[in-house]
Amino acid sequence: MKPQVITHPWSLSEEQALQLQQELAAKVIKEDRLGEVKSIAGVDVAYDKDSDKLIAAVVVLDATTLEVIEQSSAEDVAQFPYIPGLFSFRELPPIIEALKKLQVTPDLIVCDGQGIAHPRRFGLACHLGVIFDIPTIGCGKTRLIGEHCEPDNARGSTVPLLDNGEVIGSVLRTQDGIRPVYVSTGHRISLATACQWVLKLCIKYRLPETTRKTDHEVRKQMKIRCSGDSPSSPLTLCNLDHSLLESKL
């Protein structure tokens, strides 16, 4: 059958999303296919408290100094609900817009979510990596699937994340005695290399500097762009309608 022209790539039904996921999952490369990494980007999305607005931000860091090289952001309206396993269809649209605004192309992208540690081996990091054909790493704060297992207490300790005996990622302790993170291949990078980079990015905190800086930026943008336009003003003692209140007493 002939492939249909996609004019609105993100207006998909759940069934279409599952099918697309299955098609794209075949393109994921789980081995190292990356050159010298000079720049690393982090991507993240924030949600407006009382609307379906989303804001995505990208922060590109110098891989050696971890200094910010460039950053960008984009606003969007959620077009897809949050369904565990179809996460990328909700967050990728604004992330892609933010990435398109960049002047430099990052050599590696660290995502806030899973790579192949996913039911159909196609988490957010894989989706983003395949679309741009850029090396990506999935680094989640919690797991989506896989048998729960604790690595040793020391920073750098890992334990394989297993799904029916298959290694789909690593549970990596990035700081002594601190909750681990879940690392998995996104695209064009091996699990071992992915863990090395994540550990290298976790200098002082549990999460990679890329995710931390992007999280900061995304919240900042949300505050800047969404201040003053709340649909319903909060009910406080200051704006109670006293005349209406008294008429009912």
Added chain:
DNA sequence: GCGACAG
């Protein structure tokens, strides 16, 4: 049937 379930 019951629990789990990235952000």
Added chain:
DNA sequence: ATCTTGTCGC
């Protein structure tokens, strides 16, 4: 993800 107060500690 977001809501949310105080609290413990360097």
